[in-house]
Amino acid sequence: xxxxxxxxxxxxxxxxxxxxxxxxxxxxxxxxxxxxxxxxxxxxxxxxxxxxxxxxxxxxxxxxxxxxxxxxxxxxxxxxxxxxxxxxxxxxx
Amino acid sequence: xxxxxxxxxxxxxxxxxxxxxxxxxxxxxxxxxxxxxxxxxxxxxxxxxxxxxxxxxxxxxxxxxxxxxxxxxxxxxxxxxxxxxxxxxxxxxxxxxxxxxxxxxxxxxxxxxxxxxxxxxxxxxxxxxxxxxxxxxxxxxxxxxxxxxxxxxxxxxxxxxxxxxxxxxxxxxxxxxxxxxxxxxxxxxxxxxxxxxxxxxxxxxxxxxxxxxxxxxxxxxxxxxxxxxxxxxxxxxxxxxxxxxxxxxxxxxxxxxxxxxxxxxxxxxxxxxx
Amino acid sequence: xxxxxxxxxxxxxxxxxxxxxxxxxxxxxxxxxxxxxxxxxxxxxxxxxxxxxxxxxxxxxxxxxxxxxxxxxxxxxxxxxxxxxxxxxxxxxxxxxxxxxxxxxxxxxxxxxxxxxxxxxxxxxxxxxxxxxxxxxxxxxxxxxxxxxxxxxxxxxxxxxxxxxxxxxxxxxxxxxxxxxxxxxxxxxxxxxxxxxxxxxxxxxxxxxxxxxxxxxxxxxxxxxxxxxxxxxxxxxxxxxxxxxxxxxxxxxxxxxxxxxxxxxxxxxxxxxxxxxxxxxxxxxxxxxxxxxxxxxxxxxxxxxxxxxx
Numbered sequence: 001x002x003x004x005x006x007x008x009x010x011x012x013x014x015x016x017x018x019x020x021x022x023x024x025x026x027x028x029x030x031x032x033x034x035x036x037x038x039x040x041x042x043x044x045x046x047x048x049x050x051x052x053x054x055x056x057x058x059x060x061x062x063x064x065x066x067x068x069x070x071x072x073x074x075x076x077x078x079x080x081x082x083x084x085x086x087x088x089x090x091x092x093x
Numbered sequence: 094x095x096x097x098x099x100x101x102x103x104x105x106x107x108x109x110x111x112x113x114x115x116x117x118x119x120x121x122x123x124x125x126x127x128x129x130x131x132x133x134x135x136x137x138x139x140x141x142x143x144x145x146x147x148x149x150x151x152x153x154x155x156x157x158x159x160x161x162x163x164x165x166x167x168x169x170x171x172x173x174x175x176x177x178x179x180x181x182x183x184x185x186x187x188x189x190x191x192x193x194x195x196x197x198x199x200x201x202x203x204x205x206x207x208x209x210x211x212x213x214x215x216x217x218x219x220x221x222x223x224x225x226x227x228x229x230x231x232x233x234x235x236x237x238x239x240x241x242x243x244x245x246x247x248x249x250x251x252x253x254x255x256x257x258x259x260x261x262x263x264x265x266x267x268x269x270x271x272x273x274x275x276x277x278x279x280x281x282x283x284x285x286x287x288x289x290x291x292x293x294x295x296x297x298x299x300x301x302x303x304x305x306x307x308x309x310x311x312x313x314x315x316x317x318x319x320x321x322x323x324x325x326x327x328x329x330x331x332x333x334x335x336x337x338x339x340x341x342x343x344x345x346x347x348x349x350x351x352x353x354x355x356x357x358x359x360x361x362x363x364x365x366x367x
Numbered sequence: 368x369x370x371x372x373x374x375x376x377x378x379x380x381x382x383x384x385x386x387x388x389x390x391x392x393x394x395x396x397x398x399x400x401x402x403x404x405x406x407x408x409x410x411x412x413x414x415x416x417x418x419x420x421x422x423x424x425x426x427x428x429x430x431x432x433x434x435x436x437x438x439x440x441x442x443x444x445x446x447x448x449x450x451x452x453x454x455x456x457x458x459x460x461x462x463x464x465x466x467x468x469x470x471x472x473x474x475x476x477x478x479x480x481x482x483x484x485x486x487x488x489x490x491x492x493x494x495x496x497x498x499x500x501x502x503x504x505x506x507x508x509x510x511x512x513x514x515x516x517x518x519x520x521x522x523x524x525x526x527x528x529x530x531x532x533x534x535x536x537x538x539x540x541x542x543x544x545x546x547x548x549x550x551x552x553x554x555x556x557x558x559x560x561x562x563x564x565x566x567x568x569x570x571x572x573x574x575x576x577x578x579x580x581x582x583x584x585x586x587x588x589x590x591x592x593x594x595x596x597x598x599x600x601x602x603x604x605x606x607x608x609x610x611x612x613x614x615x616x617x618x619x620x621x622x623x624x625x626x627x628x629x630x631x632x633x634x635x636x637x638x639x640x641x642x643x644x645x646x647x648x649x650x651x652x653x654x655x656x657x658x659x660x661x662x663x664x665x666x667x668x669x670x671x672x673x674x675x676x677x
Contacts, residue, residue, distance in 0.1 A: 002669040003463040004159070006456060023522070024453035025161055026462065028282070028668035029675060035275060036161040039168050040446055043439075044526075060392065113432070144431075151425050151438050155418040155653065158661025160449045167442035171435060178431050200544075205430045229664045285674065286667025293663070358487050359429040366544035367430045367537070 006055040007033040009040075011047035019051050027052075115178040115204065116257070121186035124254050132255060133188035134217070137207070138340060139246065140180030141218035144208060145348070146239060147173035148355055152226055162229075165275060169236065172268040179261045181207045187255075200366055201359070209359035213349045220337040221304040223348040230283050230293035234301055237276035238308065241318055244269040245311040277321045284325035295327065302330040307337030383584045388514035391457035399583055402576065403513050404458050405474070406585060411451035412469045412476035416650050418444045420484040421493055429487060436533050437490060443530065447523045454515040470655050478636065479562050481644030488541060488548075488555035494534015496556070496563040496601070502527050503597045504567065512584030535604065542609050549609075556605070557613045564628075565636045567594040573633075598626050 004026040010019035022041050027033035033052040041047065123129045150170035157163035185192045185203030192203050193210040201210070221239060226232065247269055250262035283290040322328065359365070375394045382389060389395055422441045428434035452462045468474040479497055484490070505527065508520040541548040568574055568590040580586040588596075598617075605612050616629035638644070 002666055003461060004665060004669065006453075023450055023519070024456065025449060026159065027161065028665075029672035031278065032161075032282075032668065032672075035278065036165065038271075039165040040161060040449060043164075043168070043442070043446070148426065151434075154425055154438065154441055155415075155422045155445070156657045156660070158657075158664035160415070160445050160452075162661075162664070163445045164442055164449070167438055167445070171438055171442070174431060174435050174438070178435075181431075202430075205432075208431055209429070229661070282671045283664070283667050286669075286671040287663070289663050290667030290670075354426050358427045362429065362545060362548060364545055365429065365548055366540050367433050 004028045007037070007052045008055050008058065009033075009037045010051040010053075011037075011041060012049035013046060014048055019049065022046075024055065030054075114182070114202070115175075116182045116186060119257055119260075121183070121257060123187050124256070127254055129188045130190075132258070133184040133191045136180045136184035136187065136258070137191065138217040139243075140177045140184060140207075141216045142222050142239070142243065143173040143180065144177035145216070145218045145222040145351065146235075147171075147177060148351055149222065149224075149226055150232070150236075153232065158229055166232070169272050169275070172265075172272065176261065176265050176268070177208070178204050183255075183257050183261065186257075195363060199364060201363070205359065209356045210363075213344050213352055214342050216344060216348060216352070217340055217342060218344075218348075219304070219307050219339040220335070220345060221301060221308065223339070223345060223351060224301075224304070225347050225350075227297060227300070228293055230290065231297040231300070233276050233279040233283065234294060234297040236272060237280050237321065238301060238305060238318075240269050240272040240276055241321075242308045242310050242314055244273050245314045245317075249311060273317075277324075280321060281325045284327050294325075298327065299330045299332055302332045303335035304337050306334040307339060383512050386584075388517060389512050390514045398579070399585075400458055402580060402583070402585060403516065404455055404460055406580070407451055407455045407458075407516055408460070408465050408468065408474050409476060411448045411455060411465065412474060413480065414444045414448035414451060415469075416476045416480045416654060418448075419650055419653055420480055420482070420646075421490050423484060424487055424490050427487070428490075433490075433537070440494070440530050440533060443526050447519075447526070450519040450522055451516075454513075454519040457515045466658060470651065470658065472642065472651070475640065477566060478639040478644060479566050480650060481639050481647045482558070482562050483645050486551050486555050488538065488551040489559070491534045491537035491541065491552065492555040492559045494530055494532075495538055495604070496534075496559050497566065498527055498530040498534060499601065499604075500563050500566040500597050502531060503593050503600070507587035507593075510584075510587060516585075535608070538608055538610075552608075553610050556610045560613050561631050561635075564594055564597070564631045565633075567591075567597065569633065569636065595625055598628050602626055 005028075006024055007027055008024050009022050011022045012019045025033065025036050025040055027036045030052065033054075034050060037050045037052050042050070123132060147170045150166050150173070153166045154163065154170075157166055181204040185207060189203075192206045193215075195201055195206055195210060199206075219239075221235060224235070244266065247262045247266045251259055251266065253259045253262065280294065283294040285291070319329075359367075376396060379389070379393070379395055379399075382393070389399075418441050421437060425434065425438050425441060428437050452465060455465060456462060465474065469476065479500075484493070502524065505520055505524055509517055509524055511517045511520065538552050541552050571577060571589045571591045574590050577586060577589055581589070602612065602617070602619075614629045616627060618627055619625075620627045639647070642648075
């Protein structure tokens with residue numbers, strides 16, 4: 001069964017302001033992501049303009065990368081057990 | 094209880110200031126040259142379509158294919174409910190004789206008297222709005238057909254001599270344009286998605302098309318619809334029209350059931366305050 | 368230069384101690400990550416399952432105004448669940464995975480939603496007491512140590528204030544109505560009072576995770592502290608409303624400057640947590656059906672998107 005990709009949503013609250021990251025959602029493609037963003041994140045007139053971008057297409061620095069000591073650890077999700085899909089019937093993992 | 098410094102002071106409220114009475118502060122005098130009875134009748138047609146379709150759409154709440162769609166369908170239902178309130182209130186103000194009689198001390202406002210205390214044989218919605226819910230393809234197809242028609246109706250209504258109705262149309266047009274685009278996008282997606290989704294959307298269209306003539310689509314609607322069908326690689330079904338007489342207050346049992354449920358609490362407490 | 372686990376842990380502890388937020392790409396202890404996933408997921412599931420008890424009344428709301436309020440409120444809960452699932456996804460757990468854990472019973476949701484809602488007054492009582500208790504729990508979480516969780520909570524708390532107000536306002540209106548309506552309100556409050564107190568979780572001495580969660584800044588107050596705060600807040604609201612709270616031991620203690628109150632039935636609490644509440648099976652079943660019935664739609668949208676990409 002397929003899951004829709006994750007999108008990040010940015011809203012311009014009113015004219016003259018920057019777009020600000022407000023949250024995420026799932027959508028099958030860019031157009032649906034925009035519609036979903038309108039439905040999910042502007043229910044109370046919070047925005048005049050919406051940007052959506054696939055989460056996997058964002059290039060990010062590690063928060064602590066100015067400090068080389070912590071740089072190597074920042075984005076290695078594979079170090080975390082939750083990164084791995086283990087079938088439910090395998091015990092004690 | 095929630096401090097302003099933590100949450101900021103920009104609380105957005107879900108509703109405008111006129112939420113209590115949808116026509117608060119509006120001059121509801123019927124203009125010269127407009128027959129109040131036929132104005133009320135027209136408002137009831139459009140108001141009942143919105144109310145009944147909104148009720149069907151809200152049945153999707155907590156049952157949609159994903160959270161995003163749950164929220165989207167609720168938005169459409171809320172828009173239509175807002176339109177229904179304005180139109181029912183307008184009908185009552187234009188011709189008070191359409192409002193069912195309630196005890197003198199009843200606190201029930203006119204819009205609610207119309208929604209909760211009329212019998213099925215007094216509703217003027219089209220049959221397509223009242224049909225029981227099917228699957229998501231059925232919901233999308235029904236929304237596509239009804240919102241395309243309704244948008245065209247509202248576009249011409251924006252020039253209505255009654256200023257109230259013109260204002261309702263101006264507000265509703267934007268909402269309906271979104272409903273149509275949402276439905277059209279999903280219609281094309283399902284028609285061209287998987288074999289299963291295509292089969293389901295074609296079944297839905299076949300089932301609903303019999304009730305299309307009853308909508309008496311304004312000019313131009315079929316052109317829009319044909320564009321959507323072309324994008325979806327779908328042709329108009331060849332189905333014999335059903336005998337839809339919703340505008341004449343003739344309904345299926347589905348409306349009786351829908352209203353029995355919708356009206357149950359209000360009718361159990363005719364003097365209740367809510 | 369290699370970085371040892373100890374140095375990373377020290378950096379993490381120092382960040383939390385300063386009151387700074389931990390962000391998704393920061394190093395964090397595995398137990399912290401697991402605790403967060405457990406707590407945020409439980410919270411998200413509660414929002415989604417929590418749509419049902421009130422959602423059952425959308426079709427029967429007794430006025431069009433109340434119908435709009437209720438639908439908007441239940442819709443907000445879907446939004447809140449969505450924000451929280453998103454926060455959880457920053458920890459590397461996909462929504463699909465969380466949904467599967469909910470449906471298989473591996474992750475829990477708040478027990479309060481396993482109680483039935485047989486009366487329209489329950490819509491008001493849930494807003495007042497259940498959302499009131501939730502707000503007590505959630506406002507401190509706006510300052511929780513994990514950034515995405517705190518940000519989701521800020522958004523949620525803003526929206527929740529409407530939820531509690533609409534509930535209280537419904538009850539106030541009903542209390543001004545007929546004798547029958549006043550009886551409905553009291554009966555509903557009688558049913559929901561104790562389950563609402565249980566929402567803060569077991570007493571502190573029976574809450575194994577509290578100590579560590581507070582040290583990590585995930586939780587900001589103990590269960591008993593929040594429960595006390597809720598009781599103190601609610602008593603004057605009940606008086607203003609004209610209902611009695613069903614606890615003979617409830618009285619003001621002038622020495623403690625707080626209310627004394629009776630002990631909830633913790634056996635009942637654990638029974639409901641273990642899945643033996645009045646509506647556990649029904650709630651999960653509805654969620655499961657929606658998820659399964661939606662599978663072909665989600666698949667179709669992916670197939671169409673892939674076709675477009677080609």
